[in-house]
Amino acid sequence: MDDLAAEWGAALEEQGVENADAMAAQWAAMVDDGDSDLENSTRGADRVLNQEEIDNLLGFNIEDHISGDTSGIRALINSALVAYERLPMLDIVFDRLVRETTTSLRNFTSDNVEVSLDSISSVRFEDYLNSIPLPAILAVFKAEQWDNYGIVTVDSSLIYSIIDVLLGGGRGTTAIRVEGRPYTTIEMNLVRRMIEIILADAEKAFAPLTQIRFNLERLETNPRFAAISRPKNAAILVQFRVDMEDRGGKVEMLLPYATIEPIRDQLLQMFMGEKFGRDTIWEGHLATEIYHATVEVDAVMCEEELPLSMILDLEVGQTLLFNVAPTDPVSVKCGDIHLTSGNIGRLGERVSVKVNKPLRRPRMTLAAFERAVQKDLEKT
Template sequence: MTDMLDQNEIDSLLAAVEGGDVETEVDTGPSLVYSLRRGGITDAELEIRDYDFKRPERVSKDQMRALETLHDVFSRGFGASLSGFLRTIVEVKVADIEQMTFSEFTHSLPNPTCFNLLSCKPLDGSICLDLSPLIIYPIIDRLLGGSNAELFIPQRPLTAIELRLVNKIISRGMDALREAWQNIVEIKFNLEESESNPALVQIVPPNEVVVVVGFEMKMGGRAGTMSLCIPYNVIEPVVERLSNQTWEAYKKSVRNTQIRQRVAEHLEVARVPIRALLAETRLSIGDLKHLQAGDIITTEKPASAPLAMEIGGQRKFIGQLGQYRGNRAFKVTRKIQPKDRV
């Protein structure tokens, strides 16, 4: 039978090792890490990182970068939509993106807040869109005609009237999300529920992995955050579409859209010739030879008939010739149709 050390002997042995009374073997050679794919390699050749089994990374780095780029497109579209709706400049940009558990996400949010559940058909499950009170109350104040000069941020849930106003903001966010995701999968987002306490919402188990995209929102002198929580089981059926090949095609379409926008911006300041065509007729060479000052050239066009406007040599509009502030002017009536003979 093998002899076993009691606790006193174990403590004595550990004390002797720490005091240097017991010599220990030190291996000065390079340690090797053996792999079925790569064979024996040294520590210097291999990057070893800790793996947290409580927070497994189920989405690869490439897919995380693809999601970040995708939601960067969403942030620009959402910012442009809000700027037009609120009649002021609203900046929205991606601040960070990371994987965590759902409980960690809900515990990181303030209470009360503006926590919204969005269904995403045909995908199963729901995603969460959280708007910070620091930015949602200034937006509500703007919608009600305020100036946000000395706005107090109340620590209370949104009222029913405020929720109706916030729904208009969320509706524009869902439209921007749908446009951002349409090259990956056609998703129809719908607002299911709004809650002020995120701890009361359990769309997935607390230890389920979620992808959280953090946004920074600015409007005038006010700033706040927005968070989009996407459970992994929601995007799992389409996560492989975020591969390099598929994503390169998506980024190419995004670049083409950006190029078209830049070309359109340059074309907006380009000048094109515009003229109103009064009338047309034909004269013989003999009449042209005897044409003198004071002669009247008649046409077959009635004096009350509308005129055609040419833009770049192409007839585009129909209208009437008149006078405005002492200058000749053309009043556009309608677009020209193929059947018109003006």
């Protein structure tokens, strides 16, 4: 670079420029800085980004995720979760479950039990399993009519409180926890009875919508053995609080969206008995108009198939013989539909048919309906 500055300085002196050496040195320094910047930028183009730079580009901060503030790509992924607010009937169902369970647990424990609904939220199945505080008991149950599964989770506080109450623990005393050991057979059986009561109350809560049977399949203490859905599938998480004076704990019910899919239409209702896409006033008006509609009815004495050649040879005065007697019943039809049968007679100056069988109400098939519509179009 010094040689380049000397050459530029000599050239500037030949042209009579003042301070030629200083100007040539300044130009050489500028060229040197430009080369170093170019080299650094070239090296940066081939450099691999680390995880922190990738997270910054995507807008994802692990500290914000841990604290519950999801953003960037994480918020985009979680936006696929179905909000339970789209199923307004769930609030009514679980409110009924709270009332039913409060009464049932009072009878079960002979104690003053208060059950309250803490929250209803949408979660991913994997996230829920990872968030369960251990030790806990997970009950896997099957919804028979829906042909799918759900989970009821009872935390350790409620487990020991129920055991203490059922085994004669005094009021005003805190249940003693024995950590670091598995639950005994007696404890598991007592908790099983409580869960069966909760599932029976859940059947009553869903009864106005649909008849359902919840059968308890098994009890687990390890969340990994209670996998009933894919890890990324969305589910409804319902959290209940059970208080028995100074004791109590939490019960959680998890229902994957695949489980409640068969009754999705009922859960979309805003209130019990709501009908979608129907107008009862219009239905009544339509029924009234149909009852007053005029319908042509034919009394058919006999039907026979004749060859076309015989029909073409018919002459005036020729007689066709049918194998029908005057006392044989005639068929009463509306179009191609057989309604009833009767006997032909006379009433005054008119020929009449006496109906001798109740009116048959057949279900018109699609083909018969199309034929009837076609005939009406041909007549018009």
